[in-house]
Amino acid sequence: MTLTNTKKFLAVSLALVFAMGMNNLAYAETVLLDDDFDLENGGIGILNYNGFTNWSVSDGTVDLIGNGFFDFLPGNGLYVDLDGSTNNSGIMTSDILELEACEYELQFDLAGNHRNSNTESVDVSVGALFSEQFSLNQNDPFTTYTRQISVDSNTSESIVFSGAGGDNIGLLLDNVKFTQLDCSAPVAGELLSINSSALVIGGLASSAVWMIPSVAGIAGAGIYLVKLRANRD
Ligand SMILES: [Ca+2]
Ligand SMILES: [Ca+2]
Ligand SMILES: [Ca+2]
Numbered sequence: 001m002t003l004t005n006t007k008k009f010l011a012v013s014l015a016l017v018f019a020m021g022m023n024n025l026a027y028a029e030t031v032l033l034d035d036d037f038d039l040e041n042g043g044i045g046i047l048n049y050n051g052f053t054n055w056s057v058s059d060g061t062v063d064l065i066g067n068g069f070f071d072f073l074p075g076n077g078l079y080v081d082l083d084g085s086t087n088n089s090g091i092m093t094s095d096i097l098e099l100e101a102c103e104y105e106l107q108f109d110l111a112g113n114h115r116n117s118n119t120e121s122v123d124v125s126v127g128a129l130f131s132e133q134f135s136l137n138q139n140d141p142f143t144t145y146t147r148q149i150s151v152d153s154n155t156s157e158s159i160v161f162s163g164a165g166g167d168n169i170g171l172l173l174d175n176v177k178f179t180q181l182d183c184s185a186p187v188a189g190e191l192l193s194i195n196s197s198a199l200v201i202g203g204l205a206s207s208a209v210w211m212i213p214s215v216a217g218i219a220g221a222g223i224y225l226v227k228l229r230a231n232r233d
């Protein structure tokens with residue numbers, strides 16, 4: 001086999017490997033919920049709002065504020081005051097999320113009430129998978145919290161923000177995001193479970209060179225065949 005043919009053979013092998021890897025794209029990171037509240041109610045703040053696209057409010061009320069309306073932290077579009085205007089803070093429950101066994105990431109921004117000196121708190125939970133209380137002081141700015149959540153078997157859960165208090169002045173919530181992380185295991189060398197999704201995410205898939213170390217199995221098989229044929233020539 002000539003050097004040119006060898007290169008062609010390797011190129012075909014790598015293309016095949018890449019095509020197989022594409023089947024695993026379903027395992028790439030998937031954003032299940034990403035909510036900045038900015039488009040709620042036509043982009044206009046309103047007290048005691050319960051028309052959220054992705055959430056329902058129970059056991060009290062929350063206010064949709066910002067964007068010039070009771071805008072205590074300008075520049076964040078609309079956001080939520082977890083203690084509405086009925087002296088009974090609300091519980092925000094997301095639409096149900098279908099979860100398969102994988103790692104997930106919950107992220108959200110919380111800020112202090114920015115009105116009085118009370119420390120405010122909220123219980124954040126995802127079914128029995130996750131539960132944590134967060135407390136912030138009056139002038140705490142929007143702070144991003146990130147938590148990883150493990151799911152062992154298929155389940156359906158909602159994200160719940162349960163505000164505490166009943167003085168109409170509560171924590172501020174914005175930018176809730178729930179992401180399924182890449183749940184495929186690294187399996188370099190296994191012919192039928194090659195994982196190229198990480199490469200695609202990293203923008204490196206266009207470079208076939210990157211495939212070689214992660215697919216040593218089939219590439220190695222290709223090289224072996226090339227050598228076998230070269231020896232016969
Ligand atoms: Ca916002
Ligand atoms: Ca309020
Ligand atoms: Ca309540």
Ligand SMILES: [Ca+2]
Binds near residue numbers: 083
């Ligand atoms: Ca309060």
